[in-house]
Amino acid sequence: MNASVDTADVPLEEARNLLIDLVSIPSPSGEESEAADRLVEFFSAHGREAWIDEVGNVRAPADDAVLLTSHVDTVPGQVPVEVQPADADDLEADVAEEEGEDVLWGRGSVDATGPLAAMAAAAVRTGVSFVGVVGEETNSRGARHLVVDREEPDAVVNGEPSGTDGITLGYRGFLVGTYVASSESGHTSRPEPNAIQHATEWWTSVEEAFEPEDGADEVPVFEQVTAKPVAIDGGISDDGLSVEATLEAQLRVPPSMDVETVRETAEDELEIGTVSWAEPIPPVMESPRTEVARAFRAAIRKESEDPRLLRKTGTSDMNLYAGAWNCPMATYGPGNSDLDHAPDERLSLAEFDRSVAVLERVATTLADADD
Template identity: 70%
Template sequence: MIVAGDRDPYPDACDTPARKLLFDLVSIPSPSGEEEAAAERLRAFFEANGREAWIDEVGNVRAPADDSVLCTSHVDTVPGDIPVEVKPALESAYDVDPDDPTGGEALWGRGTVDATGPLVAMAVAAVETGVSFVGVVGEETSSRGARHLAAERDPPDALVNGEPSGWNGITLGYRGFLAGTYVNTSESGHTSRPEPNAIQHAIDWWAGVEDVFDPADPETPVFDQVTTKPVSFDGGLSEDGLAVEATVDVQLRVPPSRTVDEVHELAEGQLTTGSVHWKEPIPPVMESPRTPLARAFRVAIREQGGDVRLLRKTGTSDMNLFAAAWDCPMVTYGPGNSELDHAPDEHLPLAELDRAVAVLSDVCRDRR
């Protein structure tokens, strides 16, 4: 019997260990950098179920066991105050059975989808089957937890990374991520002068970057494109009034068909003046659907009555970092509709959580 918690009372619908743990963790605010309380609750869950667990030097929750599978997901969420309550799921977000007397009961709250729901599914399945588990921190910002884990730990035999894919979907591919800050300074002068200033140089550079990555075929799927996005722009006179300054924060998403180094070189090649300070990149990843791990998921999902969906995501996850460091089969999996990531109506049907736990447990038993 799995022990989840001793809160009294839980909502009536939170009547299983997985549902109770989800309610507890969603009730604890855990934005990136403030994961300590949620990490302690997760550690306590493993210890209550007879598993050794501890919090490492960067804040990850570690519960090692059978390394035939490592289940991992992130403890942190984005900020946002969504009342934690059980109420019906939105039919526009989930397939809700109109004949279900529960009304498709769902837990609403920040993190239910991204990624506390997947985190709980990983934790409960790890306890049920005796496989290894790590809850990592900082995924929504620098991925410091995953970076530390990949550098410090030997690879498992197989990895399941927790992010929302829907209980009947598995994610095999993510684009990579390259972020940087363009900076430039020019002498101040009257605005009637024809010479371009730092702001114009910044605009010209970014226009060149957008142009060089504009897909030749407009029908190219987004997953296969390099997409470019400026995320902030700051420019104007310096405090002493003697210079014009410009700073642009930019992000580029890199498909598996290209390398981060190639994209970096092409972006740098558009510079005529100024410089770009690049952050540590995250490479793209595309896993095979034919690995024993992927096959185990297909079997487990079908046994639960689902039609399997194989997904490629246009964003980035910690699986990118694990794939770059470890040579082992891996997939990303977890309950929830990813369109609700970071959204004000984030919620997860409790029945979807149950199905995900069943699928994960079957997969872990198959791989042991």
């Protein structure tokens, strides 16, 4: 679909107002509707057709030379929303702030309402397609629905913080498992291991199975499988007859491996108990030579910055898009990812402005090449 859609001017002040409005609206996963309404209102005000689909995504289809998409939801947590000048005493070398410039504080300003608002502004300015997806911070229900409900675009730019000079081309995959075990209850003086011990022994074995081999201390984290327990619960059952244990685990999978191999390795360590797996997210590593990556490098240089090619140790919706669509893609957005989910989450508004300009140039370049 390469429908012709009129473009419209979006002054930077209006783009900033959209950003501030969206950050001011609490939108943790599952509670995105008010923020979604604000996005629909923004597109409608500029003559663009937009609606909220059956899972809650904001859809604004147009020229599919490129699809700009980011997530509407944030993680829980309250960071007071305010715009303040950057304080020289608080500046950090890795945060793109200069003394005196306006900085927006608030949950989601970096992850990923900043990228979301920048993409909405760029989509209206250039007439390209836009989707704001829901549930990225939990189960990616919005992206999972999108890849089966719409045609493949010619290119995708996913919105996550990379800094105005960063182009993210790789993410590790994601595998979530739930281990469950039970054992007969008995006096704690007995030597036989109980279910809680079985759970911890299994997890220790899994961690050891994925430890880098001797001499591989210099292997980057991106190229390793990392295993992390995120919750454990156990104790005597309600009827007092057994000990029960549940362990929630996450494994990150590098592009050099497939999720199925990692799952099998974890299961090979299983002697007692069972483990069930959620639907996995595959890893992704895009080429730096695609038209999307080239367009970003040129656009970033126009902003007098040196482009950086990034690989992230986490996971994003781009993994799902790459697994379903055979088109070039990259991830981009304003903000320092070290501030994701942090109590001091904040975004330089000057950086936000530059990201809108970069996205506009990229979308224009890809749309012109598609004509």
